[in-house]
Amino acid sequence: MTELKHGEHGETEPLTADEIRQLSPEEAMLAGSEADGVHIVHRRDRFPVRGTKAEKRAERGVAACFAISALAGFGFIVAFIALPYKWHLPGTPQNFRFYTPALGGLLAVMLLFIGIGMVLWAKWLMPEEEAVQDRHDEPSTEEDKLLTEATLLVGLEDTGLPRRSLILRTLGLAGGALATVPLVAIVGAMIKKPGTQLLHTMFEPNKTLFPPNGHVPLVFENFRRVGPDDIEPGGLVTVFPGVREKVNGYDGVTSASSPTLLIRLRPGQKVKARKGQAGFGYPSDNPEFLAFSKICTHAGCPASLYEQQTSRLLCPCHQSQFEVLSDAKPVFGPASRSLPKLPLGVEVGEDGRQYFVALSDYKEAIGPAFWERP
Template sequence: MSTTHSPSSGEEMTAEEAAQLSPEEAMIAGAEADGIYIVHRRERFPIAGTKAEKRAERTIATVFVIGFLAAVAFIVVFCGAVPYEFKLPGAGNQNYRYFTPLLGGLLGLALACIGIGVVLWAKWLLPEEEAVQDRHDGASDMTQQILGAGTLVSGFEDLGIARRSMLKTTLGLAGGALGLVPLVALVGAMIKKPGRGPGQSLFHTPYGPGVPLVYSDGRRVSPDDLQPGGIATVFPGVEGGVKNSDSPTLLIRLRPGQTVKARKNQANFGWGEYVAFSKICTHAGCPASLYEQKTGRLLCPCHQSQFDVLQDAKPVFGPATRSLPKLPLDVEMVDGRQYFKARDDFPEAIGPSFWERP
């Protein structure tokens, strides 16, 4: 039969005796058996149900309700209440810029409110206690395990969950809504199966035959704009502005003497010393835009993947395993000046690999 020694009383307690104790008695006895001495302990509200206690409960419940509303608002914004599609400057409503800040702010508010509410619950409603603990080694025997369980039950009773239904309800609402956030964010984008039909952004971008290349402000791109070794981020100049996040394209003008070893069936994708590749890294979708013009290396700053432009953007270092998609270029004359346009869309899907990529 296992026994435990109580340092304060000098007596040994059996497991059977420990099982007869109330949760609070077991908590105190277990603390003493474990070398913890409770110096001071008092209830925050010795008389339950006072106006001060109810006021504290209402304040904490209000914080939980705010957290619940913030989590619900996150889900509403994520599901389309706020526009998220990118548009070029001057192309109409630019409210898409608020989408990401709103998601971050609402999620932060929900987490903060639940955390603040729990802290206020502990500071305002749980018993005030000071204890001193002696350090010790070794495993606990059965009696100490029973007393430890009593400590957990006593701590749960101190929360007052049974008689504080308002706090229990609001905490459950806030926690439940917050729990839905990752479910909506992770599963929501997988509900619609990707395909190859028109408008399927996994396989198609706004580029197409004759679509002009433009800067972010809508100006058309001319071969005269770049110096040898220069680069520029360009977009498809489509009506209504660009709505796809896979549209950013890196236009590169090679230095004199540099040539590109083109991939099969892509030898005519460039135009003179100009080539254009998707700016979206094929590893994790970061912008690969750090260009070393002397060596022709293109670096993705997120995970240090490097692509050799002179080998048609083949990955030569880092976690990326697939070349950057190449855009077929062409030019047209407008008012006596040449401007770039796409000859067709990218011949392969943009960005990182996914489960149905051929």
């Protein structure tokens, strides 16, 4: 180890700039550490003899981690573009449910293996070192700057990057994936304009499918129509628009905006309707049945836990509560907007039974805080 100069009485003296320039980077780094109050207690190169089989194995292990990270990032981009994501009812192909887990899993693998690669790089390839540092607040001199420069050069040499092209290339791939994945997720979601699709659901009247008035029937997930006798007093069911769309050869609902809660009030319960929505329940003059969007107006979770004793709907994600007898007005939690209400009606089917229909689409937008505009 190169030490600082010693004066006549044994005290250390700082090296001059010319003397520093005469030192090798390793010697200057050690001298700079001592000058800066960093005492290197132990320093050992993991592979004093360069190019051994053991070093090559370690290098390939680190590079493999970076390569896996890069492949996971590439897989994320492919999954984001190619995997099906559009929701539709049970009974039709449910492969859309793998979309979010696939993205999350690939992102986790990408971050995990770039982290593992960094740790193994430090443990397997970089020199082993122990140091003790003194604290001081003096400003840096020109000599300090030269010594710091030497320290950085030796640090770069310790990483082995100048001579480990395999690690350098795989690290570049992993770093490129790490930088590209967020851009793909952010920009990719904005390429296609939503148009007016956020303002409508599949309950919008359709005279072509349901002549003559176009009222869309309410159905269970198996497409069986829902009637007043299907719900007990105080009960709740999830219903969907009876609109079939072709999906990979199957018929089903393909809009995640459409799940609706159909509630039957208990005897004696009265509704305090919001302005303009007094006739939305069934019967319209003294409603016993109410229908609300199942999508919480806070973050889009399913608000489907119903306490018939308190007439409150609970969203399990963030504990927002909605008072059903006040037209699903939020009374607790982060939600600040009432659940949209679906206008209900009843029509007689071919079998002579009564079945629920939607008299119109929702009169307000479905969904979370996106719609909470000043």
